[in-house]
Amino acid sequence: MRSRRVPTVPPLTITDAERAELQGRVRAHPTPQRAAKRARIVLLAADGLPNRQIAPMVGMNEHTVAQWRRRFETERLAGLQDRKRPGRPWSTTTTSGCGSSPP
Secondary structure, three states: OOOOOOOOOOOOOOOHHHHHHHHHHHHOOOOOHHHHHHHHHHHHHHOOOOHHHHHHHHOOOHHHHHHHHHHHHHHHHHHHOOOOOOOOOOOOOOOOOOOOOOO
């Protein structure tokens, strides 16, 4: 029986400036956790780790790791930001009653 070879993804190539920015995002306390995880994914990928090893280290599945890796490859640092989501913007105003219009 032949062994199944899993294709390997080459390490990401990042500049020194990008590495410094990403390391800053990982270390900064005010950085949201999701942004820090995305930065950590890119740093680990640049160090040559495959997605299957990165996934448990950051608490995500391989598909999600691959998605952030691809977005960084195509959009660089800007690709790690949240994108606009479809639908009506979330509102913090409340109305009185359930589903009723204000008097």
